[in-house]
Amino acid sequence: MRDSVAAEKLSERDKKHLWHPLTQHKTSPEMLAIARAEGALLFDEDGKKYVDGIASWYTCMYGHCNPYILDRVKKQMDTLDQVVFSGFTHEPAIKLSEELIKILPRNQEKLFFSDNGSTSTEIGIKMALQYHYNKGKKRNVLLAFEEGFHGDTFGAMSVSGLSVYNGPFEDFFIEVERIPVPTTENLDEILNRLKERLQQNNIAGFIYEPLVQGAAAMKMHGAEGLDQILALLQKHEVLTIADEVMTGFGKTGKYFASDHLRHQPDIICLSKALTAGLVPMGLTTCTEKVYNAFYSDEVAKGLFHGHTYTANPLACTAALAAVELLQTDEIQQNIKNIIGWHQDFNKIIKDHPKVKETRQTGVIYALDLNVQMERYGSLRNKLFEHFMGQGVFLRPLGQTIYILAPFITTKEQMERIYEAIEKALEIV
Numbered sequence: 001m002r003d004s005v006a007a008e009k010l011s012e013r014d015k016k017h018l019w020h021p022l023t024q025h026k027t028s029p030e031m032l033a034i035a036r037a038e039g040a041l042l043f044d045e046d047g048k049k050y051v052d053g054i055a056s057w058y059t060c061m062y063g064h065c066n067p068y069i070l071d072r073v074k075k076q077m078d079t080l081d082q083v084v085f086s087g088f089t090h091e092p093a094i095k096l097s098e099e100l101i102k103i104l105p106r107n108q109e110k111l112f113f114s115d116n117g118s119t120s121t122e123i124g125i126k127m128a129l130q131y132h133y134n135k136g137k138k139r140n141v142l143l144a145f146e147e148g149f150h151g152d153t154f155g156a157m158s159v160s161g162l163s164v165y166n167g168p169f170e171d172f173f174i175e176v177e178r179i180p181v182p183t184t185e186n187l188d189e190i191l192n193r194l195k196e197r198l199q200q201n202n203i204a205g206f207i208y209e210p211l212v213q214g215a216a217a218m219k220m221h222g223a224e225g226l227d228q229i230l231a232l233l234q235k236h237e238v239l240t241i242a243d244e245v246m247t248g249f250g251k252t253g254k255y256f257a258s259d260h261l262r263h264q265p266d267i268i269c270l271s272k273a274l275t276a277g278l279v280p281m282g283l284t285t286c287t288e289k290v291y292n293a294f295y296s297d298e299v300a301k302g303l304f305h306g307h308t309y310t311a312n313p314l315a316c317t318a319a320l321a322a323v324e325l326l327q328t329d330e331i332q333q334n335i336k337n338i339i340g341w342h343q344d345f346n347k348i349i350k351d352h353p354k355v356k357e358t359r360q361t362g363v364i365y366a367l368d369l370n371v372q373m374e375r376y377g378s379l380r381n382k383l384f385e386h387f388m389g390q391g392v393f394l395r396p397l398g399q400t401i402y403i404l405a406p407f408i409t410t411k412e413q414m415e416r417i418y419e420a421i422e423k424a425l426e427i428v
């Protein structure tokens with residue numbers, strides 16, 4: 001009995017009990033079973049290999065099963081696996097805080113741990129709401145960009161503008177108002193509208209994905225307009241929350257997307273590449289000013305939010321090793337190389353008749369196809385199958401094909417991605 005189960009393919013066994021994220025199981029094809037991964041490569045259960053062109057949702061930026069990170073985490077496993085982080089502390093969390101503070105935007109002082117990207121933004125939102133509450137001010141509205149994406153928990157969903165995911169839950173959301181991402185054409189209008197709106201003094205915080213909106217299909221905006229919006233909001237005591245869950249840790253060419261701006265956020269949300277794809281962890285960092293609004297003789301003014309695995313020592317160790325790798329000359333050089341390769345590829349592809357627009361920020365490269373298609377429609381599935389057939393894992397979003405490969409991707413592997421994209425233009 002046991003042997004017959006083992007002989008069945010993983011993709012078959014998967015169907016019996018598993019429910020996958022972002023999936024309509026009735027219409028979607030069966031899941032591809034990945035047996036192992038190494039560097040920029042994934043290997044399926046039949047041994048076929050794929051270049052991971054999106055670093056498994058932007059997590060494994062230093063490569064899968066990176067030996068440096070694995071070695072550190074294995075050692076940590078023999079020392080301390082898990083301990084409650086309320087009333088206790090440990091060296092991996094302390095060391096990580098010391099090292100991260102050195103590379104975070106300079107105004108960041110305090111770190112609050114959680115489990116994933118959604119919880120990191122949820123906590124950022126709660127910090128902003130309670131900050132004003134603790135000061136005795138009634139500010140109950142949040143501001144967010146149209147088409148932003150900040151996660152799947154209720155606060156995060158409320159501020160996310162991508163309604164494809166939100167339909168059944170919208171009646172239960174916190175109050176949010178939206179502004180478009182700034183362009184040279186609309187900036188004055190946004191600022192004027194905001195100046196008027198801010199007179200009501202009830203906006204608690206503004207959450208935004210700086211420079212690149214990932215789930216909105218790698219939509220990009222310039223630093224200048226965002227800087228002016230941040231300046232205005234900060235003048236009116238609106239807490240600014242940079243959701244760097246996707247953009248953090250080198251992807252924009254600097255350690256953080258916020259490093260491209262003059263105005264630093266009050267709060268930063270981090271996850272994904274934070275732990276290099278090894279284990280989940282979220283982090284919400286903030287300034288001394290934010291922290292001080294919670295620091296009080298009144299117990300109830302504290303931030304009463306806590307997850308069981310907060311600051312898990314293994315996750316902190318993975319993050320510490322990742323932060324060390326990020327700062328090495330080798331990874332910094334790789335980032336420069338990838339930026340250059342994408343620029344060269346862009347020269348070849350940008351005038352192709354099937355290409356409507358291309359854009360790049362750091363190692364993030366995106367192109368919009370000159371065709372109409374739905375976000376999860378049949379052409380998207382055809383493209384996905386094409387890429388997998390070519391041995392490349394890319395996950396088109398609507399009419400957008402994007403690359404966000406690990407920093408350790410070789411030139412040859414990146415060329416396989418470029419060739420697969422060029423071939424895709426022949427089938428759309």
Ligand SMILES: Cc1ncc(COP(=O)(O)O)c(C=O)c1O
Nearest residue numbers: 116117118149150151214245246
């Ligand atoms: C900008 C941004 N914020 C938040 C999230 C949510 O992170 P998680 O999926 O870890 O909950 C994501 C995930 O893609 C994201 O891109």
